[in-house]
Amino acid sequence: MQKTLFVLLASLTLFGHQAFALSAKEIMGKVEANWRGKSSHAVMTMTIRKPEWTRTISMEYWNQGTTRSLIKILAPPKDKGIVYLRINKELWNYLPSIERTIRIPPSMMMQSWMGSNFTNDDLVRESNLERDYSQELLGEEKIAGYDSYRIQLIPKPNAPVVWSKIIAWIAKDTFVPLQEEFYDERGSLVNTLVFENIKKIDSRYFPRKWTMKATGKNEMTIMEISKIEVDIPLPPELFSLKSLK
Amino acid sequence: MRLLLKLVWRNIWRHRRRSLLNILAIVFGLGMIILMVAIQDSSHQQMIDSTINLGTGHIQIRAFGHYEDPAVDKLINNPSQLADQIKSIDAIRSITQRAVAFALLSSGRSSTGGQIIGIQPDKEFIIIPRRIISGSYLSDGDTNSVVIGEQLARNLGLTLGRELIILTQDYYGSVSAAKSIVKGIFRTGIPELDAFQVYMPLVAAQKLLAIEGVHEIVVKLGSPDNVETVKNEVINRIHNNKLEVMTWRELLKSLIQAINIDNAGGYLFLAILLIIVAGSLLNEILMSTLERTREIGILRAVGTSPAQIRLMIILESGLLGILGMVGGVVLGVALSWYFSVFPIHISGLEEAFEEYGLSPYITTKLTMINIVLSSGFILIVSLIAGIIPAYRVSRLSIVKALRFA
Numbered sequence A: 001m002q003k004t005l006f007v008l009l010a011s012l013t014l015f016g017h018q019a020f021a022l023s024a025k026e027i028m029g030k031v032e033a034n035w036r037g038k039s040s041h042a043v044m045t046m047t048i049r050k051p052e053w054t055r056t057i058s059m060e061y062w063n064q065g066t067t068r069s070l071i072k073i074l075a076p077p078k079d080k081g082i083v084y085l086r087i088n089k090e091l092w093n094y095l096p097s098i099e100r101t102i103r104i105p106p107s108m109m110m111q112s113w114m115g116s117n118f119t120n121d122d123l124v125r126e127s128n129l130e131r132d133y134s135q136e137l138l139g140e141e142k143i144a145g146y147d148s149y150r151i152q153l154i155p156k157p158n159a160p161v162v163w164s165k166i167i168a169w170i171a172k173d174t175f176v177p178l179q180e181e182f183y184d185e186r187g188s189l190v191n192t193l194v195f196e197n198i199k200k201i202d203s204r205y206f207p208r209k210w211t212m213k214a215t216g217k218n219e220m221t222i223m224e225i226s227k228i229e230v231d232i233p234l235p236p237e238l239f240s241l242k243s244l245k
Numbered sequence B: 001m002r003l004l005l006k007l008v009w010r011n012i013w014r015h016r017r018r019s020l021l022n023i024l025a026i027v028f029g030l031g032m033i034i035l036m037v038a039i040q041d042s043s044h045q046q047m048i049d050s051t052i053n054l055g056t057g058h059i060q061i062r063a064f065g066h067y068e069d070p071a072v073d074k075l076i077n078n079p080s081q082l083a084d085q086i087k088s089i090d091a092i093r094s095i096t097q098r099a100v101a102f103a104l105l106s107s108g109r110s111s112t113g114g115q116i117i118g119i120q121p122d123k124e125f126i127i128i129p130r131r132i133i134s135g136s137y138l139s140d141g142d143t144n145s146v147v148i149g150e151q152l153a154r155n156l157g158l159t160l161g162r163e164l165i166i167l168t169q170d171y172y173g174s175v176s177a178a179k180s181i182v183k184g185i186f187r188t189g190i191p192e193l194d195a196f197q198v199y200m201p202l203v204a205a206q207k208l209l210a211i212e213g214v215h216e217i218v219v220k221l222g223s224p225d226n227v228e229t230v231k232n233e234v235i236n237r238i239h240n241n242k243l244e245v246m247t248w249r250e251l252l253k254s255l256i257q258a259i260n261i262d263n264a265g266g267y268l269f270l271a272i273l274l275i276i277v278a279g280s281l282l283n284e285i286l287m288s289t290l291e292r293t294r295e296i297g298i299l300r301a302v303g304t305s306p307a308q309i310r311l312m313i314i315l316e317s318g319l320l321g322i323l324g325m326v327g328g329v330v331l332g333v334a335l336s337w338y339f340s341v342f343p344i345h346i347s348g349l350e351e352a353f354e355e356y357g358l359s360p361y362i363t364t365k366l367t368m369i370n371i372v373l374s375s376g377f378i379l380i381v382s383l384i385a386g387i388i389p390a391y392r393v394s395r396l397s398i399v400k401a402l403r404f405a
Helices: A002-020 A024-035 A120-124 B002-014 B016-056 B079-086 B150-156 B202-209 B224-238 B253-291 B293-301 B306-341 B350-355 B368-394 B398-403
Strands: A039-049 A054-064 A068-075 A083-087 A090-095 A100-103 A133-143 A146-155 A165-171 A177-183 A189-201 A204-214 A220-230 B059-063 B092-106 B111-119 B132-135 B145-149 B163-169 B175-186 B197-201 B216-221 B243-247
Touching (some): A024 A133, A024 A165, A090 B175, A189 A220, B002 B306, B016 B216, B016 B253, B059 B224, B079 B216, B079 B224, B092 B150, B092 B202, B111 B150, B111 B202, B150 B175, B163 B197, B163 B202, B175 B202, B216 B224, B253 B293, B253 B306, B253 B368, B293 B306, B293 B398, B306 B368
Parallel strands (some): B111 B197, B145 B175
Antiparallel strands (some): A039 A220, A054 A068, A068 A083, A083 A090, A090 A100, A133 A146, A165 A177, A177 A189, A189 A204, A204 A220, B059 B216, B059 B243, B092 B111, B092 B216, B132 B175, B145 B197, B163 B175
16 A cells, blocks of 8 residues: 555656656747747848957848748948848849849858858758757756756757757746857857847747857857837738849 | 190190080080070060069069958058058059959859959059950949950850949958949950959949958069069068068969979980080090000109099090080070070961960070079089099009000
């Protein structure tokens, strides 16, 4: 009798534990669910800081699901009117100075996007933090004032990922990423992406300031979202080559 | 000693014809070597001159590291000020500024990689204006025109007045593009230029690259002789350790290496000639010492030391060498001078040569190094050729020599 009770208690504790603590995979599932809405429209500025110069580019952004997005450059005057259109894995670039649209070839995907610390590939990358990685919960930490999970993400074979490892810090309450570290195939840290200024938009949480820092270089790129609306209806023809002009 | 020299002189002319033939062999051999090296030197000089006129110039100022890795952001920020600082140097004939970048060139239908060069048409010394085959060269007021190579025009299917689309990265790493009108088409005969380069006004290139500075300040001198002195003067005047000052010798390393390889071929020819001269001299001296075995025995018997005998034989060989050398230098200099005044015209190939920026004439460039080196080797070889017989003879026993039949 005593033995039976013990087993019962033990199994209760076990179940209880499972019921309250999330696995790393479940955490990333919640992150993706919060992150990916049906559609959004945002106005943002990108500030590139390098030792020799600092430059600010402002732009407007639309997206529909995870496969279609459009970025239109508003300033500075030299780049005004440049449009980037992403449809699935393809990236198109419209240049008003020559009134032409160019498909960015695969060989240029890893090049810097508009001189920033983001690459062209960052714009089209489809990788899903839940689906394309095997996750492992490394621990819990307080970072920038938030309680967070520290999770290691190792890409699965054949996943469309250039990194060998990502370490992500995920806020416990909102499931918003707070920081991500990207490691190359030799295992050294290449980039650190920090998310700040988390605001609630409709039912979802969204960081309004993203800072990408390159390790070992005195340079960074800061994305600040000044206006954002989510889950709004967008005309499908917005994401077509015709709308680039 | 005077007696010894007298003996040497008489010994040489004992077989007048044999010695004369030997001397003549050296004269013609050396004369040809000097002429051949002079022709080679002249063609190398032409190659260097043509490369300098195709854009390299004699001295270039660039931001440190731009030569190794020509990145758009390695700039000279105050080019006009620098040009003012150095323009009073006497040896300098012209100073020009350029901006360069790699670009994707497109006609809309097809595209290819290339290099854009922003130039100051009024200050530029490059040969391109004289190589325009259709249309015209850039002028100062142009903002939207380009001059491209014939092969590039053909590859892209472009003709005069058509639009060339240039796509590149600006100073900030952002994509930058421009549409320009093809104003002229040039042909230099050098594939790297004709299929690759686009000349545009400096202001247009600066706008495209979002820069205010330039990448190169290129200096051309009146004469290339004192290029190192001028370089040091330029370094002193600009006094900026973020900038690199390079002479054409540093800029054209691969051309100079190619010339050195070509020169090595010349030295091989010289070596073959030297071996022949050495063999012929050795033969003559061995013959004449063999003939004179008894005579040498008598010389020894009357008290001439072996060292004196050795010296005599070596001097005989050396004297033949000196006579041949003097004649050879006279012949070589005369031939070189003749062909520099009356160059050989290569008929039938004029167009091919002109296309490559070379003149269709074979001419010569006589240098002191050429004369000193060629004749010096002949002299050394003729002395060495005397050593073997000299030692052989000096070791003869007097008794055996006297009995030699």
